Amino acid sequence: MADSPSVRDLFARPLRDLRVSVTDRCNFRCRYCMPREVFGPGFEFMRTVDLLTIDEIVEVVEAAARLGVQKVRLTGGEPLLRRDITLLVGRLRRIGSLDLAMTTNGVGLTRHAAALAEAGLSRLTVSLDSLDDERFRLMSDTRAGVADVLDGIAAAERAGFTSLKINAVIRADHPDSDILDLADYFRGTGHVLRFIEYMDVGSTNGWRADQVKNADHIAGLIGRHHPLRSLEPNYPGEVARRYQYRDGAGEIGIISSVSKPFCTDCTRARLAADGKLYTCLFATEGTDLRALLRGTRAPGDLERALGGRWRRRDDEYSQTRQDETLPTSSRRIEMSYIGG
Ligand code: SAM
Numbered sequence: 001m002a003d004s005p006s007v008r009d010l011f012a013r014p015l016r017d018l019r020v021s022v023t024d025r026c027n028f029r030c031r032y033c034m035p036r037e038v039f040g041p042g043f044e045f046m047r048t049v050d051l052l053t054i055d056e057i058v059e060v061v062e063a064a065a066r067l068g069v070q071k072v073r074l075t076g077g078e079p080l081l082r083r084d085i086t087l088l089v090g091r092l093r094r095i096g097s098l099d100l101a102m103t104t105n106g107v108g109l110t111r112h113a114a115a116l117a118e119a120g121l122s123r124l125t126v127s128l129d130s131l132d133d134e135r136f137r138l139m140s141d142t143r144a145g146v147a148d149v150l151d152g153i154a155a156a157e158r159a160g161f162t163s164l165k166i167n168a169v170i171r172a173d174h175p176d177s178d179i180l181d182l183a184d185y186f187r188g189t190g191h192v193l194r195f196i197e198y199m200d201v202g203s204t205n206g207w208r209a210d211q212v213k214n215a216d217h218i219a220g221l222i223g224r225h226h227p228l229r230s231l232e233p234n235y236p237g238e239v240a241r242r243y244q245y246r247d248g249a250g251e252i253g254i255i256s257s258v259s260k261p262f263c264t265d266c267t268r269a270r271l272a273a274d275g276k277l278y279t280c281l282f283a284t285e286g287t288d289l290r291a292l293l294r295g296t297r298a299p300g301d302l303e304r305a306l307g308g309r310w311r312r313r314d315d316e317y318s319q320t321r322q323d324e325t326l327p328t329s330s331r332r333i334e335m336s337y338i339g340g
Pocket residue numbers: 026032033075076077078079103104105106125126127167168169196197198199200201205335336339340
């Protein structure tokens with residue numbers, strides 16, 4: 001896609017990607033994201049009236065596209081829980097030549113994959129942490145099983161999504177044999193398996209540095225079984241380090257947000273389901289675009305608010321994470337709210 005003029009932040013990083021969280025609800029309770037002790041029956045999720053409507057989301061994305069955004073990823077919570085999700089995809093599809101992607105836990109795909117393809121979704125990422133039912137349930141804390149996610153992946157393939165990304169969050173207690181099983185399963189399928197280091201997002205998952213299995217370990221482990229060669233990023237700001245199997249069986253990615261942060265190339269903004277705009281996954285404060293959308297405003301106000309916020313951006317959390325002299329924020333925003 002041709003580079004469009006883009007607003008730049010204080011470190012000259014352009015605004016290229018927008019992640020849109022369409023709901024803070026989820027049918028899983030992944031231990032690292034929405035632990036049941038916190039997100040239990042008494043938890044107050046956003047009220048429907050507080051969620052941005054489709055028209056409002058489209059308006060924000062249009063303004064973002066004028067400021068240089070080329071990629072939009074729908075996420076959550078679980079995006080397939082939002083009833084009007086296919087309609088939203090169809091409306092966003094009409095905005096220029098956007099690369100339009102979605103991240104999902106996959107179980108809703110048997111129902112929705114064909115309609116999403118029809119509506120014009122460009123790409124799908126499916127999260128699957130393990131092929132072992134016991135470990136999968138341990139991590140996702142759901143009644144769904146591995147077979148439900150694999151059925152969803154099969155439905156996506158039938159709907160014409162040929163190259164999926166498969167996201168697997170890896171914690172230190174994840175057995176190496178499990179990581180290799182995932183690699184073996186997806187080799188040769190055309191799908192790109194991406195291992196994600198366990199991150200300290202939010203404040204409910206009780207993250208500790210010693211729970212991270214780092215990217216070098218994962219790359220070394222897989223490389224010993226299936227020799228790998230490093231690949232160049234597809235584009236500046238790509239979050240995953242890319243590797244190709246030397247025998248031609250495809251590609252994997254490793255997202256090393258903790259051990260090798262990539263803030264210098266970070267071009268992502270996030271829109272929470274209630275219309276707050278965040279310029280970093282680890283932000284504590286958002287800019288309320290919903291108040292603007294629902295109030296009296298002049299033409300161009302939304303674009304000015306978005307562009308103005310991006311121009312003031314100086315986020316580089318992951319790069320300063322190790323610096324213990326910096327103050328740590330007490331209450332970070334949860335991943336299910338801000339959009340993963
Ligand atoms: N529910 C959808 C899903 O799970 O694919 C979309 C939202 S989820 C928040 C987006 C991605 O964030 C998933 O791939 C998930 O595994 C990842 N994620 C959530 N919490 C994480 C954490 N603490 N560290 C690393 N990745 C995390």
